[in-house]
Amino acid sequence: MAELPRNVCGTPVKGENFFGRTKEIDDIWDRLATDHVLLTAPRRVGKTSIMFRLQNTAASREEWFGAVYYSAEAALDETAFVAGLFAEIAKSPRCGHVADALSRNRRGELAARVAKLSVAALSMELRNTTTTWSTLAAELQDAVYGLPPQGRLLVMVDELPVFLLRLLALDRSRAEAFLSWFRSFRQGRPERSNDVRWLLAGSIGLAPLASRQRWTKLINDLHESTIGPLDRANAQGLLDGLATRYRLQLSPAERDALLERLGWPIPYFLQLAVDALRKRPPGTERTDRVLATLCGPESQIYFAPWWQRLDEELGAVNASAAAAILTACAIDPDGAAKASMEGIFVRFWTDRDRDAQRRALFERLEHDGYLVFERGRWRFRSPLLREVWLERTSR
Ligand SMILES: Nc1ncnc2c1ncn2[C@@H]1O[C@H](COP(=O)(O)OP(=O)(O)O)[C@@H](O)[C@H]1O
Ligand SMILES: [Mg+2]
Structure with missing residues (x-):
């Protein structure tokens, strides 16, 4: 059953567990050919899963040589953000030049160990050895835009608004300075500006946040792509695939009744419904009982x-x-x-x-x-x- 999806309820999905979204993925690649992208959708619609998919398929696409995924969720300040992103890029396949730049710029102990350090350890070392975040940021910019010409690199930053809200709580001017730096970073050097594309995402809206803070011009280089629920055929397909995998005997009529009740078929809700179905043996009014389970105390945690x-x-x-x-x-x-x-x-x-x-x-x-x-x-x-x-x- 290798090709059937598994019933994943919460963590981003990868590989065979990633179902559908073909059109969305194609549209994003199309858009990335010309623009940086702001990927928006409410929480749990499947953004991170889509980003993992982009990461794992970048190298197989003409013109692209790789993709980096970095989540800013845990970054506590600008240094942590830049160090984390730096480490993630330096450690990505085919981004050896970024690690090389690090070794060139930082003679001594760290340079000798870059190759052996994990992403987390490298990020920690960079944080500890850097005096100001702007020094590190300038180094990162040089390294990234000094790519050997081999195609395009996609850099994805998840949960950016969580990080911005954190900075905002510390000091509004720091958040603004950071966003301003980040915009000029994305612009890169004029002669290399097509070599790196950025995709930013997060479940909190970056555009409404920017508009509340009057920062819209700091993100106006991003093209907003919105992800919605699954279309009907894909919603049916995901439910059928999961039902087959777990031998759930879900008739097309029952499946469609369930979709009707769920109303807004984001993949997470379909996964939760299947989780509830797995706890309910077939019988009459199964749809009602699945819904009752989803609304009941055992599902509150979701x-x-x-x-x-x-x-x-x-x-x-x-x-x-x-x-x-x-x-x-x-x-x-x-x-x-x-x-x-x-x-x-x-x-x-x-x-x-x-x-x-x-x-x-x-x-x-x-x-x-x-x-x-x-x-x-x-x-x-x-x-x-x-x-x-x-x-x-x-x-
Ligand atoms: N393409 C997909 N195929 C199957 N399940 C998915 C897919 N995308 C999302 N899911 C379901 O939604 C949940 C949340 O996905 P995730 O990518 O973390 O969403 P987001 O980043 O938007 O919050 C996953 O745990 C899984 O249950
Ligand atoms: Mg996510």
């Missing part, structure tokens, strides 16, 4: 991050307002009219800043995949998420 991040990222007042808005929008599957939520806005914000606060909050709830606005009403984007929210708040 959805907790959706609710936790409201608290973590919005601040107390906005998080409470967001919870009240979600509840108002969850009561009816068709959502709630804007006007009917006026009472909530009055409760949380004063006259003066009400409009701006409300607009910013809805923009985030929309961008991060909680709500959509249709025919004058805000409703949950995912019927499943709506049911989970109702279940959670009714307890």
Whole structure:
């Protein structure tokens, strides 16, 4: 059964576990031929998995010789970011010249050991031996744009907004200086500017963050590519593949009923549904029972991050307002009219800043995949998420 996907619930998928997304991947490569890309999608739609796929297929494509993946999630400051990215690039296949540059610039102990160090250890050494991050950044820039002409390199940075929010909490001007440096880094040297392409991603919206902070011109070289749910054929295909692998006897009618109930077929929700199916033997009303499992206490852990991040990222007042808005929008599957939520806005914000606060909050709830606005009403984007929210708040 080597070719069938496995039931992965949470970690990014690779190899045979990566299902579909052919068109999305082709579109991204097409776009990368001419532009840097900002890959956006709400959490759990499959961004990191797509980035791993790009990484593993780059070398087989004409014009590209490699791809680097770096997650900025754990970087605590600019030095950690640049050192981590430097180490990741230097350690990537066919990027030996970057490690060579490191050895050239840093005579002595570290240079002799570069080849033997792991990515994590090299990143740690760079952090410890560098006085300022801009020195290290200049060295990285020289090394990357000093590539021997052999095709293009793709450098992908995941969870960039998490890192920016961290800098922002320390000092707004540091975050701005960093973004400004990063933009000029992407531009590279004029004569080599086509040799390195960048793809940036993260589940928190970089564009809304940049617009709130008036930083839009610092990211205006990026082309935004948005990833959505699976199309119908791929959603059916993933469910069929998983059902076959685990011998689940899922008839086409049952499968389609399940897709109907899930409503917004991102691969993660399909994987969770199959996880629930594996716990439910075939029988009547299986779709209902799968949904009940997904909304029940044993599945809360899968959805907790959706609710936790409201608290973590919005601040107390906005998080409470967001919870009240979600509840108002969850009561009816068709959502709630804007006007009917006026009472909530009055409760949380004063006259003066009400409009701006409300607009910013809805923009985030929309961008991060909680709500959509249709025919004058805000409703949950995912019927499943709506049911989970109702279940959670009714307890
Ligand atoms: N192409 C895919 N095929 C199968 N499952 C997928 C695919 N993409 C995502 N998933 C499912 O979604 C989950 C989250 O994927 P991930 O790439 O980490 O999303 P994101 O980076 O957008 O948060 C995975 O653990 C897996 O369950
Ligand atoms: Mg991810």
